[in-house]
Amino acid sequence: MKSIYSVSRESLEQYFISKKMPKFRATQVFEGLYKQNVNNLFDIKGLKKEVMVMLNEDFFFNKLDIIDKNEAEDGTIKYLYRLADGSLIETVLMVHNYGYSVCVSTQVGCNMGCAFCASGEVKKIRDLTPDEMLLQVKIINDDLKKQDLRVTNVVIMGIGEPFDNYEHVMEFIKIINDDRALEIGARHITVSTCGISSKIYDFASFPYQVNLAISLHFATNIKRSKYMRINNTYSLESIADALKFYYQKTNRRITFEYIMLNGINDSLEDAEELAKFASKFNCYINLIPYNETDNGLKRSSNEQVRKFFDYLKKKNLNVTRRREQGSDIAAACGQLRVNKLKEEL
Ligand code: SAH
Numbered sequence: 474m475k476s477i478y479s480v481s482r483e484s485l486e487q488y489f490i491s492k493k494m495p496k497f498r499a500t501q502v503f504e505g506l507y508k509q510n511v512n513n514l515f516d517i518k519g520l521k522k523e524v525m526v527m528l529n530e531d532f533f534f535n536k537l538d539i540i541d542k543n544e545a546e547d548g549t550i551k552y553l554y555r556l557a558d559g560s561l562i563e564t565v566l567m568v569h570n571y572g573y574s575v576c577v578s579t580q581v582g583c584n585m586g587c588a589f590c591a592s593g594e595v596k597k598i599r600d601l602t603p604d605e606m607l608l609q610v611k612i613i614n615d616d617l618k619k620q621d622l623r624v625t626n627v628v629i630m631g632i633g634e635p636f637d638n639y640e641h642v643m644e645f646i647k648i649i650n651d652d653r654a655l656e657i658g659a660r661h662i663t664v665s666t667c668g669i670s671s672k673i674y675d676f677a678s679f680p681y682q683v684n685l686a687i688s689l690h691f692a693t694n695i696k697r698s699k700y701m702r703i704n705n706t707y708s709l710e711s712i713a714d715a716l717k718f719y720y721q722k723t724n725r726r727i728t729f730e731y732i733m734l735n736g737i738n739d740s741l742e743d744a745e746e747l748a749k750f751a752s753k754f755n756c757y758i759n760l761i762p763y764n765e766t767d768n769g770l771k772r773s774s775n776e777q778v779r780k781f782f783d784y785l786k787k788k789n790l791n792v793t794r795r796r797e798q799g800s801d802i803a804a805a806c807g808q809l810r811v812n813k814l815k816e817e818l
Pocket of ligand 1: 587590591634667730766
């Protein structure tokens with residue numbers, strides 16, 4: 474048995490074909506699940522009784538319990554969900570002038586162990602299944618629908634490393650993108666990785682125009698390895714090779730995320746290293762204000778960020794500064810979950 478929300482339409486078509494049934498049944502089921510919004514297979518309009526009975530034996534419905542919901546002054550809402558096995562995950566809804574964006578978690582905990590990130594404080598317990606990712610978005614979308622609004626963008630940048638849960642994340646993307654399901658345009662979906670190069674090669678063949686972001690943060694191996702363990706396995710050179718392949722294959726521009734850490738990666742020499750690395754690619758650089766946690770690392774001053782920004786601009790790079798959101802509700806990656814777990818101890 475698996476969750477009915479864990480299958481893409483393509484997979485459901487395969488299921489019907491394996492049962493010697495016409496594959497259009499999959500579209501009927503999707504209409505029922507995502508347009509009619511049923512929570513019982515027997516409520517799907519137009520579906521034959523025998524199909525309902527068969528599906529009911531192979532699939533179940535599940536939901537996520539919202540156990541905490543924090544709204545920040547700027548409208549950002551942070552959801553803390555409890556999964557069927559009791560695990561906690563968090564999801565963030567951000568309000569932009571272009572629409573509503575949801576930041577999705579992909580794992581319970583994370584094994585990447587980046588020194589600046591609160592998510593890594595709790596080791597990975599398990600991967601999330603596609604339904605557990607889909608429901609993070611669907612529940613919020615259903616809420617927005619009541620006000621005639623909808624989720625327009627999805628960023629796969631919550632807790633976890635999406636490329637360490639590759640197959641499930643790709644199945645999830647197929648479902649949210651489906652015009653019979655959540656209809657989120659592929660160009661409005663972004664996957665962020667700390668740089669698992671081997672999966673960047675696979676992702677180059679994923680036939681959807683989804684954006685790729687790389688959490689770069691440091692442009693020399695010495696610094697990067699010091700704060701991001703993954704760099705010992707996938708160095709900057711290995712990421713660069715994978716990205717060249719990705720670009721040849723997809724022609725899509727990539728984003729480099731760069732957290733600004735005071736006195737650590739924010740000098741003009743750091744900017745120079747970053748410019749050297751980034752100018753090899755068709756890319757955006759996104760400078761991110763660091764959300765301080767209790768690890769002692771500090772965010773760069775506005776003045777330093779401005780100098781860094783100006784340097785990159787002068788080098789003709791496409792650089793933006795990320796607007797800070799939800800800082801009054803501990804929206805930094807993993808913070809809410811970590812706080813809750815600490816409370817429960
Ligand atoms: N594992 C994936 C996605 C999850 S992390 C990745 O590494 O991309 C999402 C982004 O938030 C990453 O760029 C990560 O480096 C960054 N991040 C982690 N902790 C942060 C903090 N305290 N403040 C700002 N950004 C943070």
